[in-house]
Each structure stands twice: as structure tokens, then as C-alpha cells.
Amino acid sequence: xxxxxxxxxxxxxxxTFALPAFDGVRRVASxxxxxxxxxxxxxxxxxDLRLARNSLTLRRREGGADEGWHLKIPTADGARDEIGRPxxxxxxxxxxxxxLLAVRLRGASLRPVVSITxxxxxRRLRDAAGHDLVEVADDRVNARTMGERTIVSRWREVELEVxxxxxxxxxxxxxxxxxxxxxxxxxxxxxxQRALAVDLGAPDVQPxxxxxxxxxxxxxxxxxxxxxxxxxxxxxxxAVRVDAPEAVHDMRVAARRLRSTIxxxxxxxxxxxxxxxxxGLREIGDVLGRPRDAEVQLARFAGxxxxxxxxxxxxxxxxxxxxALLGERLRSREEALAYLRGAQYLGFVETLLAFVxxxxxxxxxxxRRPAGTVLGKLxxxxxxxxxxxxxxxxxxxxxxxxxxxYHGARKAAKRMRYASELMVAVHGGDAAKLAKEMKRVQDxxxxxxxxxxxxxxxxxxxxxxxxxxxxxxxxxxxAGDERARAAATRxxxxxxxxxxxxxxHRHWLRG
Numbered sequence: 001x002x003x004x005x006x007x008x009x010x011x012x013x014x015x016t017f018a019l020p021a022f023d024g025v026r027r028v029a030s031x032x033x034x035x036x037x038x039x040x041x042x043x044x045x046x047x048d049l050r051l052a053r054n055s056l057t058l059r060r061r062e063g064g065a066d067e068g069w070h071l072k073i074p075t076a077d078g079a080r081d082e083i084g085r086p087x088x089x090x091x092x093x094x095x096x097x098x099x100l101l102a103v104r105l106r107g108a109s110l111r112p113v114v115s116i117t118x119x120x121x122x123r124r125l126r127d128a129a130g131h132d133l134v135e136v137a138d139d140r141v142n143a144r145t146m147g148e149r150t151i152v153s154r155w156r157e158v159e160l161e162v163x164x165x166x167x168x169x170x171x172x173x174x175x176x177x178x179x180x181x182x183x184x185x186x187x188x189x190x191x192x193q194r195a196l197a198v199d200l201g202a203p204d205v206q207p208x209x210x211x212x213x214x215x216x217x218x219x220x221x222x223x224x225x226x227x228x229x230x231x232x233x234x235x236x237x238x239a240v241r242v243d244a245p246e247a248v249h250d251m252r253v254a255a256r257r258l259r260s261t262i263x264x265x266x267x268x269x270x271x272x273x274x275x276x277x278x279x280g281l282r283e284i285g286d287v288l289g290r291p292r293d294a295e296v297q298l299a300r301f302a303g304x305x306x307x308x309x310x311x312x313x314x315x316x317x318x319x320x321x322x323x324a325l326l327g328e329r330l331r332s333r334e335e336a337l338a339y340l341r342g343a344q345y346l347g348f349v350e351t352l353l354a355f356v357x358x359x360x361x362x363x364x365x366x367x368r369r370p371a372g373t374v375l376g377k378l379x380x381x382x383x384x385x386x387x388x389x390x391x392x393x394x395x396x397x398x399x400x401x402x403x404x405x406y407h408g409a410r411k412a413a414k415r416m417r418y419a420s421e422l423m424v425a426v427h428g429g430d431a432a433k434l435a436k437e438m439k440r441v442q443d444x445x446x447x448x449x450x451x452x453x454x455x456x457x458x459x460x461x462x463x464x465x466x467x468x469x470x471x472x473x474x475x476x477x478x479a480g481d482e483r484a485r486a487a488a489t490r491x492x493x494x495x496x497x498x499x500x501x502x503x504x505h506r507h508w509l510r511g
Contacts, residue, residue: 004082009160028170041060043116051110100238136158144195208360218366240340260414294325304478308477378419379419417439427508455479
């Protein structure tokens with residue numbers, strides 16, 4: 001499915017508003033003549049408007065160059081991704097779009113909620129070379145809600161939409177020209193929300209307060225972190241389904257952060273409910289990990305192979321690596337999609353949302369105490385756990401036990417990093433500095449684990465090559481490089497840990 005990244009600004013104007021000439025806008029050399037379009041759109045949502053509550057828009061629009069079904073999904077940069085499908089029949093929502101909405105719908109049905117007719121007059125701002133930079137859409141809108149309660153409304157608005165990456169630099173000046181002419185920011189982020197004219201209620205995940213202190217309850221501080229990364233988990237779900245770059249990684253990391261937080265701050269949660277959430281998050285991480293790991297290993301081996309002298313690459317090594325790992329990624333991706341489309345996953349999302357919402361009030365008496373007296377002790381406990389695991393790893397003898405010990409230290413470092421991130425809300429820069437040190441530890445130990453896993457995979461490829469009557473020499477060469485790299489990483493870790501373990505990074509934990 002084609003995905004368009006939509007960057008726009010929306011303005012409310014009076015009926016008598018006169019568009020400025022935009023002739024003073026830097027980098028705009030000309031403005032095209034006015035083009036008029038008639039657009040008829042029907043917007044779909046659930047009875048409780050859960051798409052609109054989460055800033056999602058699904059519509060079927062006739063007229064214009066891009067008529068068809070459009071799904072608009074908000075992005076982290078404040079813009080939206082638009083996914084389009086052919087017009088088709090009004091009653092047949094494209095199944096591909098329903099799939100992208102599954103994590104928000106969770107079994108709820110869609111129906112038409114608003115009908116909007118727009119007379120759109122557009123102009124395009126061009127640079128000296130004749131490239132279209134920004135489209136100016138002057139819309140006269142007539143809207144009618146559909147259902148038991150009918151609301152009819154009419155308004156005029158102006159939209160600026162970036163058509164070319166260079167247009168991003170033009171957007172502020174073009175917006176300023178509209179302000180000077182009397183335009184004001186739109187009271188609603190979309191035509192749909194303005195037409196509905198109702199309080200949409202809270203999104204699936206209610207964010208925590210913008211500012212927290214040590215006097216806030218431990219529950220509120222932990223909830224804010226849980227809410228932030230639950231929102232990421234849900235937001236990245238559609239991106240995973242369309243195979244967007246880094247989507248699997250981002251969703252997997254969100255699940256890890258949530259699970260790690262529950263582990264570190266376990267005394268603040270109802271034990272039985274926390275165990276259910278932890279198990280569900282572990283499953284998400286495992287399901288998403290398989291295609292991600294195959295993708296990372298393929299890129300790693302391809303890079304290492306490209307750096308080898310040609311005369312040391314014996315046999316169809318590149319082809320065998322790609323065949324095995326690309327096939328593994330495709331198969332595991334299909335398995336991941338089947339899981340995301342299943343009732344078990346969608347049911348778990350409902351359970352997770354309820355758990356996170358209840359975390360704000362405090363599931364235990366300890367959670368309702370001030371964060372300054374509760375959270376630091378739990379983070380300090382995680383820090384002691386990390387120190388013990390690092391000590392165990394550094395004392396371990398060569399072999400699988402040592403590799404397992406370093407891997408355990410890596411997991412403890414990751415948990416400590418996430419706990420420090422959470423504590424930034426209470427301790428600010430001090431916690432942020434420790435989180436940064438923990439990331440260095442995690443990255444170093446992560447590289448070591450990647451070397452260990454790579455050696456195992458390369459041995460498997462070498463065995464398969466021997467059985468097929470092919471040379472296993474290059475696989476052994478690569479495995480030797482990985483072994484040397486692991487040793488170098490362990491040596492480098494000593495300096496990394498010496499810096500990260502300094503007491504001055506932890507003075508706030510003793511407060």
C-alpha cells in the first residue's frame with residue numbers, strides 16, 4: 001500500500017476572507033491560477049467515535065484527483081500518514097484499511113458518521129524552477145452528521161499542504177502571510193472533528209501530566225511512563241502491518257520498556273494483573289523479535305562478507321545467507337502478522353489499556369506514596385542487581401556460561417536504563433545522565449551478544465554447507481572474526497563499566 005506523508009496547516013477564516021497574494025513569501029516565485037474541485041466525502045467511525053478520539057480518520061471521497069478511500073494516521077512529528085485505496089462500493093470498506101485499524105477497533109463495527117461536501121479552490125506556490133512547493137486550499141465546507149442526532153454546519157477554512165520537501169521551509173512564511181490577512185489556527189484538527197461538534201472523550205491512552213515532581217505519587221510517575229510507551233506500541237501497530245522501516249523495532253522496544261517497568265516497579269502493581277501483562281508483553285516481543293533478528297543478521301553478514309577479499313569467499317556464501325535469512329524473515333513476518341490479527345493479541349491490548357489506566361490511581365498502597373520516597377529505592381535495587389551481574393560476567397570463564405552471564409548483564413543494564421528514563425520526571429538531568437551511561441553499557445553488551453549469536457548462526461551455515469558438498473571455509477572465517485570482535489568488546493566493556501559505575505552518577509538514588 002502506498003503511504004503519503006502529509007504535512008499541513010489548517011486555518012479558520014471568515015466568509016469574507018481574502019487570500020493574500022503570497023508574493024512576499026521567500027522562495028515563492030509564482031502562484032498558479034485557481035483550480036476548483038467539488039468533493040463529497042463520507043467519514044466512518046464506531047458508535048463511540050474511537051477513531052476520532054485517537055486522531056484517526058477514515059473516509060470515502062468522490063471527486064478530486066485522489067478520490068477513493070483514505071485512512072489518515074497521526075505521526076510522531078505532528079503530521080499524518082495517508083493511505084489510499086480505490087473508490088469501490090460505499091458499503092465495502094477495503095479490508096487492508098480495516099486491518100490497519102484493528103488495534104483501535106478491537107472488534108467494534110464501523111458506520112457512516114459524517115457527510116461532508118467541500119467546494120475547494122486551490123493555488124500552488126512555486127519556486128523559480130517551476131516546482132510546486134505548497135498547495136493553498138480554500139475550502140467552503142457543508143457538513144451533516146449521520147445517525148440518531150443530526151447536526152448541520154457550514155464553515156470556511158484554508159489549508160496549506162507541503163507538496164515538496166523544500167516546501168517545509170516555505171510553510172512558516174506562508175502561514176504568516178495568512179495570519180496577517182486575518183486567518184487564525186483552526187479550532188479543530190480535522191473537518192471530521194469540527195463537524196461532529198461533540199466532546200470526543202479521552203484517547204485509548206490518557207497521557208500523564210506534563211510536569212511531575214517528587215511529591216507526586218509513585219503511581220502517577222510510573223503511569224506517565226507506561227502511558228507514553230503504550231501509546232507508542234499502539235501507534236506502531238499499523239506501521240508494522242505495512243512493513244514501514246524500523247516499525248517492528250520501535251514496537252518491540254515499546255513492549256520491552258513496558259515489561260521492564262513492570263519488573264522494576266513490581267511492588268507498585270497488583271501481582272496477579274502484572275504477571276498477565278508481563279507475559280503478554282513478552283509474547284509480543286518474541287513474535288516481533290524473529291523477523292527483526294533475521295533482518296539484522298542478514299544486514300550484518302552482508303556487510304561483513306562485503307569486507308572480505310574476493311579470494312577468501314569460497315562458494316555461494318552470499319546467496320546462501322540471503323536465501324536462508326530473507327526466507328526466515330518473510331516466514332516469521334507472516335507469523336507475526338497472523339498473531340497481530342488474532343483475538344488473543346487484541347484481547348490483550350484491552351487488558352493492557354485497563355491496567356495502564358488503573359496504574360494512575362495506584363494499584364497498591366505503596367504506589368500511592370510520594371514518588372520521592374518510593375521509586376529511588378526500587379531503582380537502586382535494580383542498580384545493585386546490575387552490578388552483581390556485571391561482576392558475575394567478568395569473573396566467568398570462557399564458554400557458554402560466560403556468554404550467558406554477559407547476556408544477563410545486558411538485560412539488567414537495559415532495565416536500569418529504562419528505570420532511569422522514568423526517573424527523569426522526578427530527578428531531571430541527573431537521571432538522564434545515568435540513563436545515558438546505561439545506554440552505553442547496553443550497547444556494548446548488545447554488540448557482544450550479537451557476536452555470540454552470529455557465531456552460532458555461522459556454525460549452522462557451515463554445517464549445512466558441508467552437508468551440501470560446498471566449502472565451509474568462509475563461514476569459519478566470518479565466525480573467527482565474530483569471535484575476535486566479541487573478545488575486543490569484552491575488553492572495551494571494562495572502560496565503559498568503569499565510567500558508568502561511578503558513584504557520582506547515583507547520588508540522587510541515595511537521596
